[in-house]
Amino acid sequence: MSRSLIVQKFGGSSVANPERIKRVAQRVVETRRQGRDVVVVVSALGDTTDELLELARQISQDPPERELDMLMATGEQVSVALLAMAIEELGEDAISFTGAQVGIRTDSSHTKAKLIDINARRIQQELAKGRVVIVAGFQGISVNQDITTLGRGGSDLTAVALAEALDADACEIYTDVEGVFTADPRIVPNAHKLKSISYDEMLEMASLGAQVMQARSIFVAKRFDVPIHVRSSFSSREGTMITKAAKAMEDIVVSGVTLQRDEAKVTIRDVPDKPGMAAQIFKELAAQDINVDMIVQNVSREGATDVSFTVVKHDLPATLRVARHAAARVGAGDVATDEGVAKLSIVGIGMRSHSGVAAKMFEAMARERINIEMISTSEIKISCVIRKAHAERAVRAIHQAFGLSRR
Amino acid sequence: MSRSLIVQKFGGSSVANPERIKRVAQRVVETRRQGRDVVVVVSALGDTTDELLELARQISQDPPERELDMLMATGEQVSVALLAMAIEELGEDAISFTGAQVGIRTDSSHTKAKLIDINARRIQQELAKGRVVIVAGFQGISVNQDITTLGRGGSDLTAVALAEALDADACEIYTDVEGVFTADPRIVPNAHKLKSISYDEMLEMASLGAQVMQARSIFVAKRFDVPIHVRSSFSSREGTMITKAAKAMEDIVVSGVTLQRDEAKVTIRDVPDKPGMAAQIFKELAAQDINVDMIVQNVSREGATDVSFTVVKHDLPATLRVARHAAARVGAGDVATDEGVAKLSIVGIGMRSHSGVAAKMFEAMARERINIEMISTSEIKISCVIRKAHAERAVRAIHQAFGLSRR
Numbered sequence: 001m002s003r004s005l006i007v008q009k010f011g012g013s014s015v016a017n018p019e020r021i022k023r024v025a026q027r028v029v030e031t032r033r034q035g036r037d038v039v040v041v042v043s044a045l046g047d048t049t050d051e052l053l054e055l056a057r058q059i060s061q062d063p064p065e066r067e068l069d070m071l072m073a074t075g076e077q078v079s080v081a082l083l084a085m086a087i088e089e090l091g092e093d094a095i096s097f098t099g100a101q102v103g104i105r106t107d108s109s110h111t112k113a114k115l116i117d118i119n120a121r122r123i124q125q126e127l128a129k130g131r132v133v134i135v136a137g138f139q140g141i142s143v144n145q146d147i148t149t150l151g152r153g154g155s156d157l158t159a160v161a162l163a164e165a166l167d168a169d170a171c172e173i174y175t176d177v178e179g180v181f182t183a184d185p186r187i188v189p190n191a192h193k194l195k196s197i198s199y200d201e202m203l204e205m206a207s208l209g210a211q212v213m214q215a216r217s218i219f220v221a222k223r224f225d226v227p228i229h230v231r232s233s234f235s236s237r238e239g240t241m242i243t244k245a246a247k248a249m250e251d252i253v254v255s256g257v258t259l260q261r262d263e264a265k266v267t268i269r270d271v272p273d274k275p276g277m278a279a280q281i282f283k284e285l286a287a288q289d290i291n292v293d294m295i296v297q298n299v300s301r302e303g304a305t306d307v308s309f310t311v312v313k314h315d316l317p318a319t320l321r322v323a324r325h326a327a328a329r330v331g332a333g334d335v336a337t338d339e340g341v342a343k344l345s346i347v348g349i350g351m352r353s354h355s356g357v358a359a360k361m362f363e364a365m366a367r368e369r370i371n372i373e374m375i376s377t378s379e380i381k382i383s384c385v386i387r388k389a390h391a392e393r394a395v396r397a398i399h400q401a402f403g404l405s406r407r
Numbered sequence: 408m409s410r411s412l413i414v415q416k417f418g419g420s421s422v423a424n425p426e427r428i429k430r431v432a433q434r435v436v437e438t439r440r441q442g443r444d445v446v447v448v449v450s451a452l453g454d455t456t457d458e459l460l461e462l463a464r465q466i467s468q469d470p471p472e473r474e475l476d477m478l479m480a481t482g483e484q485v486s487v488a489l490l491a492m493a494i495e496e497l498g499e500d501a502i503s504f505t506g507a508q509v510g511i512r513t514d515s516s517h518t519k520a521k522l523i524d525i526n527a528r529r530i531q532q533e534l535a536k537g538r539v540v541i542v543a544g545f546q547g548i549s550v551n552q553d554i555t556t557l558g559r560g561g562s563d564l565t566a567v568a569l570a571e572a573l574d575a576d577a578c579e580i581y582t583d584v585e586g587v588f589t590a591d592p593r594i595v596p597n598a599h600k601l602k603s604i605s606y607d608e609m610l611e612m613a614s615l616g617a618q619v620m621q622a623r624s625i626f627v628a629k630r631f632d633v634p635i636h637v638r639s640s641f642s643s644r645e646g647t648m649i650t651k652a653a654k655a656m657e658d659i660v661v662s663g664v665t666l667q668r669d670e671a672k673v674t675i676r677d678v679p680d681k682p683g684m685a686a687q688i689f690k691e692l693a694a695q696d697i698n699v700d701m702i703v704q705n706v707s708r709e710g711a712t713d714v715s716f717t718v719v720k721h722d723l724p725a726t727l728r729v730a731r732h733a734a735a736r737v738g739a740g741d742v743a744t745d746e747g748v749a750k751l752s753i754v755g756i757g758m759r760s761h762s763g764v765a766a767k768m769f770e771a772m773a774r775e776r777i778n779i780e781m782i783s784t785s786e787i788k789i790s791c792v793i794r795k796a797h798a799e800r801a802v803r804a805i806h807q808a809f810g811l812s813r814r
Binding site: 018021022052055056058059060063064066067068070071073074077078080081082084085086088089095096098100101122145146147 | 425428429459462463465466467470471473474475477478480481484485487488489491492493495496502503505507508529552553554
């Protein structure tokens with residue numbers, strides 16, 4: 001009979017200094033002494049990644065991405081070595097590995113590499129020797145034997161992928177929050193922690209600004225059905241389980257309310273009301289790798305229409321350049337931008353089978369006299385763009401309307 | 408016809424910050440633009456190694472050596488990535504590698520690994536593409552695919568070994584001094600830089616306290632006849648060539664005067680004058696990895712003799728422990744220590760064929776009324792232990808006596 005195996009991932013703030021590394025070691029050793037095999041994934045210490053990027057910036061404004069990866073990968077290598085030392089200090093056998101050493105193979109897209117596969121053999125050999133295995137998150141190796149990094153949320157991805165490759169019983173993501181909440185507790189003081197949430201809901205919430213995990217890792221977890229436990233590295237309380245939808249959960253219509261304040265609204269006025277005009281503009285934005293989020297096309301008047309859409313603020317300069325160029329070419333008018341917006345969303349797998357969810361949301365906003373400027377929906381989420389100044393009030397009203405505080 | 412290939416090694420102080428890294432890049436690019444292939448070996452940035460060791464110390468007083476190597480190796484990895492960026496920034500193609508990536512294979516003695524061999528194929532492929540190849544010094548990979556480090560002077564060793572493996576035309580060691588001097592210029596203001604020196608002389612000088620290069624790398628250079636050029640990274644002046652003895656050099660009797668102030672003298676009194684007594688004591692010291700340098704056995708009186716020897720001060724506590732134990736067992740008397748000594752040496756390949764060198768040295772000291780406490784000689788060096796208070800005066804007198812200032 002095989003032993004129980006758990007993958008534990010600790011983020012940068014959990015290993016920011018030697019004291020915290022010792023605390024992480026303590027937790028790993030406790031798990032190990034429960035008789036479980038443990039594989040640990042660690043990010044770079046605290047601000048290391050930013051410090052390395054700053055060093056690079058002092059040398060080049062546009063450094064080669066292969067060399068950036070070579071540089072960045074050292075951050076996690078420092079973490080794994082120090083954590084191995086801390087675990088050994090507590091009397092358990094431990095061994096650290098870089099991504100390359102445990103065969104985390106990726107493509108060659110430096111700074112945002114995609115996982116190809118993981119050769120779990122070396123890890124299994126070390127586990128069989130009774131060792132805690134510590135793997136550098138965020139990094140891999142390409143077919144050319146070059147060091148790659150996986151981009152944002154890369155360490156979570158390493159953990160989920162290792163859990164899948166090793167057929168682990170669980171994947172614990174330790175972070176600086178206690179789990180997934182019905183809303184940001186800084187905005188809604190009586191928001192509560194969810195005991196569990198489905199992959200699909202978590203995917204939507206991640207895309208909608210919940211900072212707990214990147215959508216990318218949840219997508220992989222969903223695909224391979226890897227159960228994830230998001231919990232705090234600073235307490236021993238249970239966090240939130242991310243799994244397939246459980247039966248009992250389907251009665252819950254809405255699981256959470258999210259808020260994004262990093263989007264901007266762009267409006268192209270007087271777009272000629274002919275087929276393919278809007279498509280033309282969005283094709284050019286896509287070609288520039290600009291991710292357009294919500295799109296609204298106003299009612300046509302006098303053969304022309306206003307097209308509005310949102311992008312993340314970071315992409316605004318590039319968006320304006322492309323949009324102005326495209327607008328001129330299709331014979332449209334001005335391009336206006338509005339950074340005073342926020343996007344509020346509700347997410348819930350129960351929406352699929354419940355009608356009237358949107359109406360309830362809109363009513364709650366109407367009672368607060370908050371105007372909705374744009375709406376978009378999917379099977380399990382509804383998003384509204386509103387004035388940023390009203391955003392927090394709106395989140396509280398909706399959280400209340402769906403009874404999220406009372407559970 | 409193959410192109411000229413040069414290996415350039417830059418130490419930690421040469422790459423201590425982004426400004427200095429840019430200056431190193433400039434120098435590499437100049438060499439490259441002379442039409443030569445360039446392989447660069449770099450150490451960790453400035454104090455990085457000490458900072459990493461301090462992190463480890465905060466976690467464990469006795470960290471596993473494998474994990475120390477994992478940790479330390481990140482220092483050079485940062486350097487190679489940054490230097491590659493700086494060279495690309497100047498418009499030349501560059502690519503960085505860890506020791507593992509270019510197949511610098513070592514044994515498994517972590518923190519002091521020995522080189523086994525280098526697989527130069529990847530480097531040659533990249534050179535053929537017209538790239539400057541940058542290799543992390545000080546590190547390698549064991550047969551278990553574990554990261555190893557080569558110990559003190561490891562980056563020099565990487566450079567010399569790469570020069571040999573790639574059949575380079577020269578190996579340039581860039582450092583913070585201008586080359587090898589006839590004596591320490593801080594002691595002898597009119598000491599001059601040697602144009603060239605033989606491997607054997609440099610080996611002696613390295614062992615005798617000249618800080619330019621570790622004996623270990625010179626030994627490898629000598630074995631494979633790799634010509635070394637020691638020069639300053641802060642000037643473009645020629646430094647010192649280390650090669651096989653050139654014909655013309657044989658007229659020069661003494662190449663340099665060195666001084667070591669980190670030794671201590673240990674005296675075991677009243678050792679019974681029987682065969683094997685001294686051997687017994689030194690065997691026990693050797694078993695404790697204590698390196699005994701000079702040994703003098705005084706004239707026997709009344710069946711007992713005093714045995715004196717020198718060790719580096721760092722080893723003094725362990726030496727005393729072993730010596731007292733051994734002395735008690737063989738029935739010898741007290742063990743006395745004296746840290747007020749210094750070791751002064753002259754080195755020169757010309758001594759082999761010139762008589763009277765020792766006499767000239769002793770005369771020079773006699774004129775200065777400096778007492779010689781111990782003497783040891785080899786084919787190409789003579790060392791004397793004297794009072795530390797007289798050491799600098801003695802160095803100047805001997806430097807003068809052998810006409811080293813006038814060349």
